[in-house]
Amino acid sequence: MNKAERIESDAVLAEPGIAVPAADARRHDSIGYLLAATGAILFSIKAVIVKLAYGLSVDPETLLALRMGFSLPFYLVIGFHAVSGRRHKLAAIPSLSLTVKAALIGALGMWVASYTDFLGLQYISAQFERLILLTYPMFVVIFGAMFFRQPVTARALIALGVSYAGLALIFGENFSLEGQGIAIGAAWVLAAAIAFALYQLLAKNAIDEMGPKLFTCIGMTGASIAAFIQFFAHHSGRELLVTGPLLFYSLLVAIGATVLPTFFMSAALHRISAQANATIGVLSPVSTIVLAAIILGERLTMTGVLGTLLVIGGVAWFTFSGRRK
Numbered sequence: 150m151n152k153a154e155r156i157e158s159d160a161v162l163a164e165p166g167i168a169v170p171a172a173d174a175r176r177h178d179s180i181g182y183l184l185a186a187t188g189a190i191l192f193s194i195k196a197v198i199v200k201l202a203y204g205l206s207v208d209p210e211t212l213l214a215l216r217m218g219f220s221l222p223f224y225l226v227i228g229f230h231a232v233s234g235r236r237h238k239l240a241a242i243p244s245l246s247l248t249v250k251a252a253l254i255g256a257l258g259m260w261v262a263s264y265t266d267f268l269g270l271q272y273i274s275a276q277f278e279r280l281i282l283l284t285y286p287m288f289v290v291i292f293g294a295m296f297f298r299q300p301v302t303a304r305a306l307i308a309l310g311v312s313y314a315g316l317a318l319i320f321g322e323n324f325s326l327e328g329q330g331i332a333i334g335a336a337w338v339l340a341a342a343i344a345f346a347l348y349q350l351l352a353k354n355a356i357d358e359m360g361p362k363l364f365t366c367i368g369m370t371g372a373s374i375a376a377f378i379q380f381f382a383h384h385s386g387r388e389l390l391v392t393g394p395l396l397f398y399s400l401l402v403a404i405g406a407t408v409l410p411t412f413f414m415s416a417a418l419h420r421i422s423a424q425a426n427a428t429i430g431v432l433s434p435v436s437t438i439v440l441a442a443i444i445l446g447e448r449l450t451m452t453g454v455l456g457t458l459l460v461i462g463g464v465a466w467f468t469f470s471g472r473r474k
Contacts, residue, residue, distance in 0.1 A: 181420030188413030193436035195406035196275035197444055199267060202398040209267035211388055212399070214380035216263070217373040218389060219403035224373075228366030235363075243359045248367055251355050255368020258348025259411070260375040266341035272334025274447050277319055279437035280460045281338040284312050287464070288346035297350060308463040315459025322452045353418060361415035369411060434461060 202212055235242055243251070270278055287309045293299030316335075323331045356364045380389075391399060434457065441447040449457070 177420055181417045184413045185417035185421070188410040188417060189433040190436050191406055191410035191413065193279060193433040194440060195402055196266075196270060196278050196437055197440045198398050198402045198406060199270050200275050200441075200445055202395060202402070203271065205395045205398075207391075207395060209264065209271065210380050211384060212402075213260075213264055213267055213376050214384075215389060215391065215395075215399035216403045216407055217260075217369075217376040219400055220369065220407045221373045223404070223408045224366040224369045228363060228370070231360070231363040231366060243363065243367075247355065247358060251359065251364050251367040252371025252374075254348060254351045254355060255365075255371040256375045257344055258352065259369055259372035259407075260379075262341045262344040262348065263372070264376070264379070265337045265344065269334040269337030269341065272330040273323065273338065275441040275445060276434070276438050276447055276449065276453070276457075277323065277335070278338050279434040280316060280319065280457060281335060282342050282345070283434050283460060283464055284309070284316070285342040285346040285349070287312065288343055289349050292346055293350055308466055310463075311466070312460045312463030315456040315461075315463065318452055318456035318459070322450065322456075349418070352415070356415055356419050361419040362412070365411050365415040369407075 199212065232242060234240075266278065266282070269281075287305055290299070290301055290305045291309075294301035320331065320335055352364065352368070359367075438449060438457065442449065
């Protein structure tokens with residue numbers, strides 16, 4: 150098999166049984182981490198945009214439908230191009246069962262996770278939301294052990310404890326100030342983190358089978374269909390005809406915080422493992438904290454700083470120490 154036949158999108162995988170030079174392997178992994186970092190930073194702006202949109206009295210179902218509606222044309226065009234490219238190269242087209250599987254996985258990762266996240270953002274700050282979502286790499290390890298026979302280490306459990314100690318500090322402070330709504334919001338965002346962790350585990354094999362570009366398009370199409378069904382069950386289509394700032398925020402969350410980062414993340418998953426892909430996620434809350442402070446005026450207290458350091462420290466120690474082994 151020549152090099153051209155081993156390329157899908159911009160991700161290159163080594164063929165089984167063929168030795169790969171160490172320099173090439175390091176470059177391959179480095180590009181994967183760069184892609185993951187870019188995706189994480191772009192995803193981090195989502196919470197800030199959503200909070201701004203909520204200031205315009207839009208509900209989560211409408212905002213999610215707008216997000217998916219503006220992003221769907223990109224996925225359809227790129228997906229059509231990917232299928233045409235496969236036919237031109239005489240490569241196999243994914244089977245119906247694999248296509249349905251990818252659509253369902255996409256619905257889990259980009260509809261269930263997004264909707265529960267949007268619900269949570271009605272109650273908690275963008276900073277707290279991002280820190281809760283940051284713990285998804287450890288759910289990847291836990292669920293990998295529970296459902297995919299992957300080993301779980303004491304390091305993972307200790308890191309989980311450290312990170313959740315930080316979340317408990319922030320939660321306690323916010324609960325004392327704002328009451329029960331914080332608990333509701335945190336629970337919704339935790340559900341989003343769990344859904345996203347399952348998405349990471351389930352997506353890996355499907356991406357390897359069909360390539361990151363086509364998987365992303367099929368998965369996001371599945372998520373869009375689910376979001377539209379949910380919206381039209383309780384809303385009129387006229388509510389999607391938005392203008393002004395809400396139109397701007399909808400386009401920004403659709404393209405800048407959805408289309409671009411999903412392709413970066415899928416390309417990263419094609420190069421590195423789900424656990425390795427999560428490593429660089431420590432950049433995400435830092436970006437969110439800075440943007441939330443500048444744009445939303447959210448304040449970070451000393452308790453919040455300590456909690457943030459514990460969350461980021463637990464996840465960073467878990468992922469980076471594991472990478473050195």
